[in-house]
Amino acid sequence: AQSVTQLDSQVPVFEEAPVELRCNYSSSVSVYLFWYVQYPNQGLQLLLKYLSGSTLVKSINGFEAEFNKSQTSFHLRKPSVHISDTAEYFCAVSSSFGNEKLTFGTGTRLTIIP
Amino acid sequence: DTAVSQTPKYLVTQMGNDKSIKCEQNLGHDTMYWYKQDSKKFLKIMFSYNNKELIINETVPNRFSPKSPDKAHLNLHINSLELGDSAVYFCASSHWGRNTGELFFGEGSRLTVL
Numbered sequence: 001a002q003s004v005t006q007l008d009s010q011v012p013v014f015e016e017a018p019v020e021l022r023c024n025y026s027s028s029v030s031v032y033l034f035w036y037v038q039y040p041n042q043g044l045q046l047l048l049k050y051l052s053g054s055t056l057v058k059s060i061n062g063f064e065a066e067f068n069k070s071q072t073s074f075h076l077r078k079p080s081v082h083i084s085d086t087a088e089y090f091c092a093v094s095s096s097f098g099n100e101k102l103t104f105g106t107g108t109r110l111t112i113i114p
Numbered sequence: 115d116t117a118v119s120q121t122p123k124y125l126v127t128q129m130g131n132d133k134s135i136k137c138e139q140n141l142g143h144d145t146m147y148w149y150k151q152d153s154k155k156f157l158k159i160m161f162s163y164n165n166k167e168l169i170i171n172e173t174v175p176n177r178f179s180p181k182s183p184d185k186a187h188l189n190l191h192i193n194s195l196e197l198g199d200s201a202v203y204f205c206a207s208s209h210w211g212r213n214t215g216e217l218f219f220g221e222g223s224r225l226t227v228l
Contacts, residue, residue, distance in 0.1 A: 043118070043204055043219030044157075088155060101170055102217060104157040 002027040002093045004105035012111045013081050021076040021108045023065075023091030030096045033074040035065055036104075038088040047089070050074065051096075061085075086112045117141050118220040120205050126226045127195060134191045135223045137205030145169075145210040146188035147217065148180060151202040163188055164210045192225075200227045 003026045013019045025031060032051050036044040048059040055067040065076045074091060091105040118139045127133055139146060147170070148160040162170035163182040177193045192199060202224045206217040 041221070043221045044217075045219070046216045049216070090157065101159060101162070107155040
């Protein structure tokens with residue numbers, strides 16, 4: 001079984017400032033890692049994912065995350081945030097061995113301050 | 115075109131009633147899911163169907179009964195509703211076996227039990 005811990009439930013950040021949302025996972029098997037974003041009153045959308053290969057993965061809107069196996073982390077970063085980044089961000093993990101069952105963290109609410 | 119659509123979006127009902135939420139996807143996926151998001155935004159998988167066959171069944175009261183008439187539809191019926199059933203229920207879909215972790219979510223159905 002896998003589990004995910006998102007250490008910060010809320011993160012307020014000034015516009016154009018950098019941000020890091022933390023995610024740690026626990027698993028007895030190798031994993032795939034994901035960040036999903038939920039904008040207000042919407043469903044979740046995949047932001048980025050790590051399956052294999054380069055440990056640094058990037059999204060089209062400037063976010064990036066780095067898989068760190070030794071620290072069992074997959075922190076999400078953005079060098080300069082915009083008002084439109086205000087959303088709930090969920091880290092998720094699945095086993096790399098088969099089923100599509102995603103285990104989500106409890107989410108981090110990112111609030112951008114103008 | 116909505117990829118994953120759920121109806122109704124909002125549902126307010128009394129304790130003890132029976133209600134259904136419907137989900138349809140037009141992405142050609144073969145796997146569909148129901149997730150429950152509680153008031154603290156915690157997302158937990160309830161069920162998953164692959165080609166109309168139940169493949170994931172988490173510890174969910176048997177008052178909850180999913181039904182998949184075909185691989186494009188997954189409905190959720192809830193009997194004898196309780197206060198604790200109040201939540202946002204998300205339907206999602208994916209291609210089974212690709213294990214890319216990319217689930218496509220609907221916009222959610224907010225159920226309020228009074």
